[in-house]
Amino acid sequence: MQLAQLKPTRKDQRPFLIVAVLAVLWFIAYNNLQAIADWVTYTVLDFSREDQLGEALNFFIYDTPKLLLLLSGMIFLITLVQTFIDTNKVREVVEKRGEGIGNLMASLFGAITPFCSCSSVPLFIGFVQAGIPLGITFSFLITSPIMNEVAFVLLLGLFGWKVALLYLASGITIGIVAGLILGRMNLENYVEDFVYAIKAKGGQPGVAVAIEEKPTWEERFQQAGESTREIVGKVWLFVIIGIGIGAFIHGFVPEDALSDVMGAGAWWSVPAAVLLGIPLYSNAAGIIPIVSALLGKGAALGTVLAFMMSVVALSLPEMIILRKVLKPRLIAIFVGVVAVSIILTGYLFNLVI
Amino acid sequence: MLTIKILGSGCPNCKRLEREVNDALSGQAVDFEVIKVTDYADIMTYGIMSTPGLVMNETVLSTGRIPKRQQIIDWALQYQTAE
Numbered sequence: 001m002q003l004a005q006l007k008p009t010r011k012d013q014r015p016f017l018i019v020a021v022l023a024v025l026w027f028i029a030y031n032n033l034q035a036i037a038d039w040v041t042y043t044v045l046d047f048s049r050e051d052q053l054g055e056a057l058n059f060f061i062y063d064t065p066k067l068l069l070l071l072s073g074m075i076f077l078i079t080l081v082q083t084f085i086d087t088n089k090v091r092e093v094v095e096k097r098g099e100g101i102g103n104l105m106a107s108l109f110g111a112i113t114p115f116c117s118c119s120s121v122p123l124f125i126g127f128v129q130a131g132i133p134l135g136i137t138f139s140f141l142i143t144s145p146i147m148n149e150v151a152f153v154l155l156l157g158l159f160g161w162k163v164a165l166l167y168l169a170s171g172i173t174i175g176i177v178a179g180l181i182l183g184r185m186n187l188e189n190y191v192e193d194f195v196y197a198i199k200a201k202g203g204q205p206g207v208a209v210a211i212e213e214k215p216t217w218e219e220r221f222q223q224a225g226e227s228t229r230e231i232v233g234k235v236w237l238f239v240i241i242g243i244g245i246g247a248f249i250h251g252f253v254p255e256d257a258l259s260d261v262m263g264a265g266a267w268w269s270v271p272a273a274v275l276l277g278i279p280l281y282s283n284a285a286g287i288i289p290i291v292s293a294l295l296g297k298g299a300a301l302g303t304v305l306a307f308m309m310s311v312v313a314l315s316l317p318e319m320i321i322l323r324k325v326l327k328p329r330l331i332a333i334f335v336g337v338v339a340v341s342i343i344l345t346g347y348l349f350n351l352v353i
Numbered sequence: 354m355l356t357i358k359i360l361g362s363g364c365p366n367c368k369r370l371e372r373e374v375n376d377a378l379s380g381q382a383v384d385f386e387v388i389k390v391t392d393y394a395d396i397m398t399y400g401i402m403s404t405p406g407l408v409m410n411e412t413v414l415s416t417g418r419i420p421k422r423q424q425i426i427d428w429a430l431q432y433q434t435a436e
Contacts, residue, residue: 087402087417119403121393126402194394324393
């Protein structure tokens with residue numbers, strides 16, 4: 001700490017410099033991907049532009065580095081923002097609001113925090129301890145897993161920013177609405193009793209909390225870099241496999257092959273997509289590239305989005321963890337309300353777009 | 354004697370924090386023991402909102418992240434004499 005104060009200011013600028021250089025390299029690489037992919041497929045490998053295999057290969061060579069670059073860059077930005085979020089402060093802010101605004105804030109907060117099912121339980125208990133109404137707590141608990149940063153970035157890369165923002169807006173809205181509904185259902189009895197027991201006990205007198213120092217920019221960059229490496233390290237293989245399958249579909253499946261099954265006209269496709277999405281979990285990163293290829297073959301966007309939200313939001317591992325603080329009946333209600341909200345969102349998009 | 358508690362239900366980061374603590378302090382002149390607190394009811398009595406939590410002699414030092422090794426060593430030296 002004392003050492004840090006003695007350091008000359010030039011050294012403080014070094015992390016910014018490194019990040020700036022990386023950002024420039026990133027932009028140069030990102031803007032030349034199509035040219036490189038075309039050059040590799042049509043010049044080096046000498047495919048004709050009409051060849052289906054060539055088209056599939058070009059798609060793969062273009063999409064893989066594009067998505068991985070986009071993932072690394074965006075996840076770095078997102079995790080950098082996350083270093084500024086202090087869960088205790090958030091709790092204080094949400095605590096002061098009532099129903100409505102409280103739901104909105106909890107849902108927004110859920111959208112930006114990383115979701116790891118193991119951190120949702122302490123947060124849930126922390127909210128209950130502070131006396132925050134259950135409905136508001138659920139707004140957080142619903143939006144947090146729906147808004148998956150990897151899914152967001154992949155949507156941005158494959159479908160464009162409109163769809164990515166649509167996903168963001170609908171995730172937040174679902175959290176607010178489902179939270180409001182759950183809040184009206186008087187479900188307090190279906191929370192495990194020990195949660196309230198902790199609340200009654202309050203803070204232990206013997207426990208002191210040391211004040212943490214504010215991290216420096218260098219530490220924030222480091223932290224964001226580490227998180228990025230961890231997240232991208234976990235999903236890159238799924239993304240590549242997904243793009244591979246997507247490339248195959250792109251090149252070989254005829255146009256409109258899926259309009260009967262996944263098109264807006266097939267009313268049952270949205271609930272079917274949501275049901276199918278519940279057991280699928282860890283492959284969310286791989287599913288999006290596949291689904292994006294399906295979209296080009298006649299699948300409807302609402303159906304696709306509903307499927308994706310169901311994949312990321314409703315999963316068995318998450319329910320098992322929530323079981324520690326919620327009684328089975330509440331978990332069932334939770335899943336039901338979220339599933340119905342996602343289905344309605346899917347229909348809405350199919351109608352609007 | 355320094356009592357170190359790792360608060361966490363067994364998520365990957367909790368295990369990593371435990372490894373970091375052991376690695377950081379193995380070469381130091383600190384007499385310590387590590388206790389894993391995995392029960393949510395116990396974890397939450399420390400009033401933390403994100404795991405893993407690092408506690409030394411009943412003082413919560415970090416939550417939701419894995420501190421640097423040097424930081425862990427500094428804390429250990431500071432809190433072992435505090436008792």
